[in-house]
Amino acid sequence: MAQVLSLHVFFSAERHKVGPSKPLKRIHNPKTSLSTHRKGPQSPMRKTQKLNLQVSPHRAVSAVRLMRIEMGGAFADLLNEKGKGSGDNEMGYVERTLGFRTKNLDDRDLRLVTDIVGGTIRWRRYLDYLIGSLCHDDKAFRNMEPLLLQILRIGFYEIVKLDMPSYAVVDENVRLAKVSLRPGAGNMVNGILRKLVLLKESNSLPLPKLEGDDRTQARALAILYSHPVWMVRRWTKHLGQEKAIKMMAWNNDDPSFSLRANSGKGVTRADLVMQFNMLKVPHELSLHLDHFVRVKTGLQSIIQAGLLKQGLCAVQDESAGLIVSVVDPQPGDSIIDCCAAPGGKTLYMASQMHGQGMLYAIDINKGRLRILKETAKLHQVDGVITTIPSDLRTFAESCQLKSDKVLLDAPCSGLGVLSKRADLRWNRRLEDLEELEKLQEELLDAASILVKPGGVLVYSTCSIDPEENEERVDAFLLRHPEFHIDPVDRYVPPGFVTKRGFYSSDPVKHSMDGAFAARLIRTLSLKHNELWKYGDLDVLGVRMVGPLWQWTMSNASDFKNTSPGDAI
Numbered sequence: 001m002a003q004v005l006s007l008h009v010f011f012s013a014e015r016h017k018v019g020p021s022k023p024l025k026r027i028h029n030p031k032t033s034l035s036t037h038r039k040g041p042q043s044p045m046r047k048t049q050k051l052n053l054q055v056s057p058h059r060a061v062s063a064v065r066l067m068r069i070e071m072g073g074a075f076a077d078l079l080n081e082k083g084k085g086s087g088d089n090e091m092g093y094v095e096r097t098l099g100f101r102t103k104n105l106d107d108r109d110l111r112l113v114t115d116i117v118g119g120t121i122r123w124r125r126y127l128d129y130l131i132g133s134l135c136h137d138d139k140a141f142r143n144m145e146p147l148l149l150q151i152l153r154i155g156f157y158e159i160v161k162l163d164m165p166s167y168a169v170v171d172e173n174v175r176l177a178k179v180s181l182r183p184g185a186g187n188m189v190n191g192i193l194r195k196l197v198l199l200k201e202s203n204s205l206p207l208p209k210l211e212g213d214d215r216t217q218a219r220a221l222a223i224l225y226s227h228p229v230w231m232v233r234r235w236t237k238h239l240g241q242e243k244a245i246k247m248m249a250w251n252n253d254d255p256s257f258s259l260r261a262n263s264g265k266g267v268t269r270a271d272l273v274m275q276f277n278m279l280k281v282p283h284e285l286s287l288h289l290d291h292f293v294r295v296k297t298g299l300q301s302i303i304q305a306g307l308l309k310q311g312l313c314a315v316q317d318e319s320a321g322l323i324v325s326v327v328d329p330q331p332g333d334s335i336i337d338c339c340a341a342p343g344g345k346t347l348y349m350a351s352q353m354h355g356q357g358m359l360y361a362i363d364i365n366k367g368r369l370r371i372l373k374e375t376a377k378l379h380q381v382d383g384v385i386t387t388i389p390s391d392l393r394t395f396a397e398s399c400q401l402k403s404d405k406v407l408l409d410a411p412c413s414g415l416g417v418l419s420k421r422a423d424l425r426w427n428r429r430l431e432d433l434e435e436l437e438k439l440q441e442e443l444l445d446a447a448s449i450l451v452k453p454g455g456v457l458v459y460s461t462c463s464i465d466p467e468e469n470e471e472r473v474d475a476f477l478l479r480h481p482e483f484h485i486d487p488v489d490r491y492v493p494p495g496f497v498t499k500r501g502f503y504s505s506d507p508v509k510h511s512m513d514g515a516f517a518a519r520l521i522r523t524l525s526l527k528h529n530e531l532w533k534y535g536d537l538d539v540l541g542v543r544m545v546g547p548l549w550q551w552t553m554s555n556a557s558d559f560k561n562t563s564p565g566d567a568i
C-alpha cells in the first residue's frame with residue numbers, strides 16, 4: 001500500500017515538475033478495454049477492472065516494474081516467482097498505474113519481463129544517452145514523463161541490445177504509450193524509435209569518443225558501459241582501464257547462478273543434478289565446492305518446480321560458499337555469525353555441522369533474522385542455530401559469549417555482485433562507501449571482542465573494493481596487534497589466494513561474484529610491551545576494563561616481573 005501511495009505522490013510531484021508538458025493522463029480505448037464497473041478495492045462491486053487485450057502483458061508489467069524500481073518500491077529481483085514484484089501482485093500495480101489490466105503473464109512473458117527489466121536497468125545510462133541524443137532538445141529529455149521515459153528505454157533496449165525485429169518493437173511500444181498516456185505520447189515514441197531504427201541500420205548510432213583527460217574518458221566509458229562515473233574512475237584507479245572495462249562488461253552480461261544442495265536435509269549434489277536433468281535445465285558442476293551446481297538459464301523452472309520452497313537447495317553464489325570454506329565450520333564447533341541475516345552463510349555453515357555444536361546468528365535486522373529462522377527450519381538445520389536480534393556493537397560490549405570461530409560478513413557496497421543486482425550500481429554513491437567503512441571498522445572492533453584467545457575472526461565482504469577489504473583489515477591490525485593474518489591457502493583453491501594470504505574472488509577471472517575474506521587469529525599469548533598498548537582487553541577470556549585492568553597491570557606478579565619483549 002505504501003508503494004501505491006508513493007506512486008501517487010510521485011506522479012503528482014512529477015506533474016508539477018514537468019510544467020508545460022502535458023500531465024500523465026490515462027486514456028482508455030473503449031474498444032480495447034472491458035470494464036466490469038466495479039468500485040473500490042474492497043468490494044467486488046466497486047473494483048475497476050479493465051482488461052486490455054492489445055497491449056502485450058510483458059511490456060506493461062516491465063514498464064510499471066521499472067518505474068517502481070526507480071522510485072525504490074521494488075527490487076530488480078531476478079529470482080522472483082510468477083512475475084510478482086517484491087511479493088505483491090504485479091498486475092495490481094499495472095492496473096493502478098496504467099488504469100487497465102492485461103492478460104496474465106505466461107512463462108514466456110515472465111522470461112521477457114526478467115530480461116527486459118534487468119537489461120533496461122543495466123543499460124540505463126547508455127540508453128538515456130541515445131534517447132537524449134535523438135530528442136529535439138535537452139529540455140524535452142530532462143522533463144520527460146517517467147512512464148514515457150520507461151517505454152522509450154524499453155524500446156531502445158529491445159532494438160539496440162536485444163536486436164528484436166524493429167517493426168514489432170515500434171508498433172507495440174507506440175500502442176502502450178497511446179493507451180497508457182495519450183495519442184501524442186504514442187506519436188512521440190513512434191518518431192524517436194523510427195529515428196533510432198534508421199541510425200542503427202546505417203550503423204551510425206551516436207556514441208561518445210574515448211579521448212581527452214582521465215575525467216573525460218571516464219565519462220565516455222560510463223556511457224559506453226553504462227556505469228556511474230565515480231565507479232569507472234575508482235576501478236580505473238585500482239584495476240587499470242582494461243580490467244575496469246572487463247569488469248563493467250561482466251556486470252552487463254546475463255548473470256549465472258549457483259545452487260547449493262542442502263546436505264542438512266540429506267540432499268546430495270547428485271540428487272540435485274538428477275532433478276535438473278528431469279527439468280531439462282542445463283548445468284555445470286562447481287569446480288571448487290562439492291555441494292554447488294551452476295546454471296546459466298532455467299532458474300525460473302527450478303523455482304517453479306518448488307525445489308527452493310521444499311528446502312532441497314538454496315541459491316548461493318560460489319564466492320559466498322568459499323567464504324564459508326575460509327571459516328571452516330566443523331561438527332561440534334561454537335561459531336558466532338555477527339551479521340548473519342538473511343542467513344546464506346549461516347545455513348551453509350549449519351549444514352556442515354551435522355547437528356553438533358552451536359551457531360549464534362546475530363543481526364540488527366529483526367525481519368531478516370526471522371527469515372533466517374524460518375529457512376533454517378525448512379532446511380532442517382535449526383537445531384544448531386540460535387538467533388540473536390541485536391546491534392553487534394552493543395551486544396559485544398555487554399555479553400560474555402566468546403567463540404573460537406567468529407564470522408563478520410560485513411555490510412558493504414556490494415560492488416562485487418553488480419551482475420546479479422542490476423539496480424545496485426545506480427543506488428550506490430561514493431559517500432556511501434565512506435559511511436560503510438566507518439561501520440565496518442566499528443563492527444570489526446566489536447566482533448574482535450567475541451573471539452577467544454587462539455580463536456579466528458573471519459572478516460568478509462561481497463565487494464571488490466580494496467578500501468572495504470585489505471585497507472579495513474590493515475587498519476584493524478594496527479588497532480589490534482593481538483591479531484595476525486592466517487593465510488587462507490589451507491581452505492580455498494590457490495587461484496583465490498592473494499599474495500598477502502587473503503581470499504579474493506574476481507568476477508572476470510573466476511566467473512562468479514566478487515568477494516573477499518581475511519582469516520585473523522587472536523594471539524594466545526601477548527608480549528609484555530604489547531599488553532601495555534591496551535586499556536581494554538580480553539585476556540584468556542576475561543574482560544579487562546577500567547579499574548580491573550589497571551590493577552592487573554600494576555599488581556599482578558606475572559605482569560610485574562616481566563620485561564618488554566617477554567611473552568606472558
Ligand SMILES: C[S@@+](CC[C@H](N)C(=O)[O-])C[C@H]1O[C@@H](n2cnc3c(N)ncnc32)[C@H](O)[C@@H]1O
Binds near residue numbers: 341346364391392
Ligand atoms: C552482507 S549482509 C549479511 C549477509 C549474510 N551474512 C548472508 O550470508 O546471508 C550484512 C548484514 O549486516 C547487518 N547489520 C548491519 N549493521 C549491523 C549491526 N550494527 N549489528 C548487527 N548486524 C548489522 C544487516 O542487517 C545485514 O543483514
